[in-house]
Amino acid sequence: MADPASHAQPSTTDGQSRRDFLLYATSTVGVVGTGLALWPFVQSMNPAADTLALATTEVDISKVQVGQAITVAWRGKPVFIRHRTPEEISEARAADNADLRDPQKDAQRVEKPEWLVVIGICTHLGCVPLGQKPTDPRGEFGGWFCPCHGSQYDTSGRIRKGPAPRNLEVPKYAFINDHTIRIG
Amino acid sequence: MSAYKTNNKVVAWIEERLPIFSMLQHSAVEYPTPRNLNYWWNFGSLAGFMLVVMILTGVFLVMNYTPNTHMAFESVDRIMRDVNYGWLLRYLHSNGASMFFILVYIHIMRGMYYGSYKAPRELLWWVGIAIYLAMMATGFLGYVLPWGQMSFWGATVITNLFSAIPVVGPHIVTWLWGGFSVGNPTLNRFFSLHYLFPFVIFALVFVHLWALHTVKSNNPLGIDVKSPQDTIPFHPYYTIKDLFGIGVFLMFYLSFVFFAPNFFGEPDNYIPANPMMTPPHIVPEWYYLPFYAILRSIPDKLGGVVAMFSAILVLLFLPWLDSSKVRSGKFRPIFKQLFWLFLADCFVLGWVGAQVPSPNVTLIGRFATVYYFAHFLVILPLLGKFEKARPLPASISAPVLKGGGMAAGAHAQPMEKA
Ligand code: HEM
Ligand code: FES
Numbered sequence: 001m002a003d004p005a006s007h008a009q010p011s012t013t014d015g016q017s018r019r020d021f022l023l024y025a026t027s028t029v030g031v032v033g034t035g036l037a038l039w040p041f042v043q044s045m046n047p048a049a050d051t052l053a054l055a056t057t058e059v060d061i062s063k064v065q066v067g068q069a070i071t072v073a074w075r076g077k078p079v080f081i082r083h084r085t086p087e088e089i090s091e092a093r094a095a096d097n098a099d100l101r102d103p104q105k106d107a108q109r110v111e112k113p114e115w116l117v118v119i120g121i122c123t124h125l126g127c128v129p130l131g132q133k134p135t136d137p138r139g140e141f142g143g144w145f146c147p148c149h150g151s152q153y154d155t156s157g158r159i160r161k162g163p164a165p166r167n168l169e170v171p172k173y174a175f176i177n178d179h180t181i182r183i184g
Numbered sequence: 185m186s187a188y189k190t191n192n193k194v195v196a197w198i199e200e201r202l203p204i205f206s207m208l209q210h211s212a213v214e215y216p217t218p219r220n221l222n223y224w225w226n227f228g229s230l231a232g233f234m235l236v237v238m239i240l241t242g243v244f245l246v247m248n249y250t251p252n253t254h255m256a257f258e259s260v261d262r263i264m265r266d267v268n269y270g271w272l273l274r275y276l277h278s279n280g281a282s283m284f285f286i287l288v289y290i291h292i293m294r295g296m297y298y299g300s301y302k303a304p305r306e307l308l309w310w311v312g313i314a315i316y317l318a319m320m321a322t323g324f325l326g327y328v329l330p331w332g333q334m335s336f337w338g339a340t341v342i343t344n345l346f347s348a349i350p351v352v353g354p355h356i357v358t359w360l361w362g363g364f365s366v367g368n369p370t371l372n373r374f375f376s377l378h379y380l381f382p383f384v385i386f387a388l389v390f391v392h393l394w395a396l397h398t399v400k401s402n403n404p405l406g407i408d409v410k411s412p413q414d415t416i417p418f419h420p421y422y423t424i425k426d427l428f429g430i431g432v433f434l435m436f437y438l439s440f441v442f443f444a445p446n447f448f449g450e451p452d453n454y455i456p457a458n459p460m461m462t463p464p465h466i467v468p469e470w471y472y473l474p475f476y477a478i479l480r481s482i483p484d485k486l487g488g489v490v491a492m493f494s495a496i497l498v499l500l501f502l503p504w505l506d507s508s509k510v511r512s513g514k515f516r517p518i519f520k521q522l523f524w525l526f527l528a529d530c531f532v533l534g535w536v537g538a539q540v541p542s543p544n545v546t547l548i549g550r551f552a553t554v555y556y557f558a559h560f561l562v563i564l565p566l567l568g569k570f571e572k573a574r575p576l577p578a579s580i581s582a583p584v585l586k587g588g589g590m591a592a593g594a595h596a597q598p599m600e601k602a
């Protein structure tokens with residue numbers, strides 16, 4: 001250690017002394033180091049490699065008749081695939097200019113007009129809306145009706161009434177051929 | 185306790201209702217610490233740091249671990265391959281266990297050399313041994329969790345130790361297993377306890393520190409603090425020294441984690457547990473080896489188990505077995521040498537524990553076992569009576585302050601010797 005006198009009486013008091021420098025440098029290294037060390041812990045809670053590997057699902061839609069709907073699991077969530085009737089399609093298009101809470105044209109929400117693919121999770125608080133089975137209530141707009149707090153979706157999966165803020169989400173998907181789609 | 189003063193209204197409001205700030209001030213800032221502590225006094229705080237690391241990595245491992253005999257091995261494999269940084273969490277945890285034991289062994293040996301177990305620190309010493317026992321249990325239970333071959337057969341052998349107890353032994357073993365062999369119920373309860381014990385250790389550490397702060401730290405000279413000149417405040421002198429120690433220790437620890445992560449491990453534990461086949465060479469984790477050697481040295485089942493547990497329990501009697509009034513080995517010329525001999529004996533026992541038994545190895549093991557007990561039961565009680573200790577310094581500060589003429593207060597030359 002250098003001349004003890006310089007330690008006993010720091011020459012300046014305004015953050016200029018060697019001690020202050022050492023204190024700030026040590027604290028900075030400590031804080032940054034702890035932060036970096038905690039990063040892997042936080043990151044370990046994100047989806048693991050095997051979970052991400054399950055991130056796409058292929059669905060055979062050849063058996064779904066006009067007017068029918070199926071529910072498939074994708075990333076542990078229900079995806080609604082509805083083979084829409086011509087009436088449902090025209091209803092959806094007719095509502096394009098209605099007073100929508102989350103305005104979107106029907107054409108923006110489908111790849112092919114006959115097939116509507118949406119994530120079956122109510123954008124309010126996450127329940128699965130009814131409307132997949134012929135006996136289910138579908139609400140005033142012929143799409144889906146959420147039993148939890150009464151949100152109503154139309155035949156394009158758009159929110160029309162009730163507490164949900166947004167339309168049913170359209171997942172990323174593509175037609176691999178005429179009767180198979182890959183979701184994700 | 186000096187009254188705690190603050191201008192901060194929020195702090196004052198809390199302090200009136202829960203004196204947490206004055207407690208911290210008292211025990212982590214002002215705590216008068218002997219000014220002459222050397223680096224062997226870093227190992228307590230290092231062990232505390234390691235406990236935190238074990239709990240943190242453990243809690244995150246559990247997020248991806250499955251305690252079921254059909255899934256445990258695969259879930260650990262998934263942690264290693266698929267979970268983000270899972271390999272890091274696991275290697276920090278498995279190497280951390282070894283580090284924890286290295287630190288605690290050094291900490292215990294420090295206590296034995298400097299006589300820290302002697303009055304008035306007997307209870308402090310006892311709580312330390314309770315922590316050590318709980319650590320041994322935790323390490324054993326944790327080693328079973330990955331459900332590899334070593335996990336399974338380690339669990340089988342250790343639980344079977346209890347079968348040596350006359351009459352009730354076999355029933356106790358069945359009770360421990362929750363079945364007729366080590367199986368799923370065993371794994372489930374071991375997991376439960378492996379999660380619980382570290383928190384028990386945490387509580388014990390508090391009791392340990394409570395006792396410490398009541399009787400205050402021992403020091404390399406082993407003499408009592410006599411005046412404020414003998415001490416310096418814990419903060420900043422020892423906080424910074426402990427932090428520095430953590431930095432050095434981390435380099436040691438992480439060099440294993442990153443460059444030799446399986447150094448302390450057994451390859452057989454990467455083979456899934458198979459109740460139909462015992463691996464050819466089964467050894468416990470290195471930290472149990474000396475006791476394992478003592479177990480194997482006794483040619484009688486019950487006798488071996490009793491000797492093994494006695495080897496640890498004898499430490500409880502150490503404060504009364506050591507008859508010398510002088511604490512620090514520094515002033516005990518013969519004790520000092522016998523201390524190193526005892527340490528060497530522990531290493532010999534550790535080596536014996538790792539060998540495949542052969543007549544020669546067994547013979548060495550028996551000598552080492554006899555010497556181990558003789559050190560406590562014969563040498564230490566007699567030595568204190570015959571050994572002539574070197575003269576003790578008048579005070580802790582006397583040798584430091586060269587004659588002690590300075591009355592300038594405890595802060596005169598704080599950096600002189602920490
Ligand atoms: C005193 C502190 C602790 C010690 C000495 C300890 C020791 C061990 C050991 C030796 C293993 C086996 C390592 C291997 O080869 O994989 C292990 C595994 C494990 N421990 Fe701990 N542990 C401690 C604290 C904890 C805590 C607090 C938790 C949970 C809250 C935990 C959760 C686990 C889990 C899930 C495993 C299995 C995963 C694996 O094998 O890496 N541990 N522990
Ligand atoms: S969750 Fe669907 S309406 Fe509330």
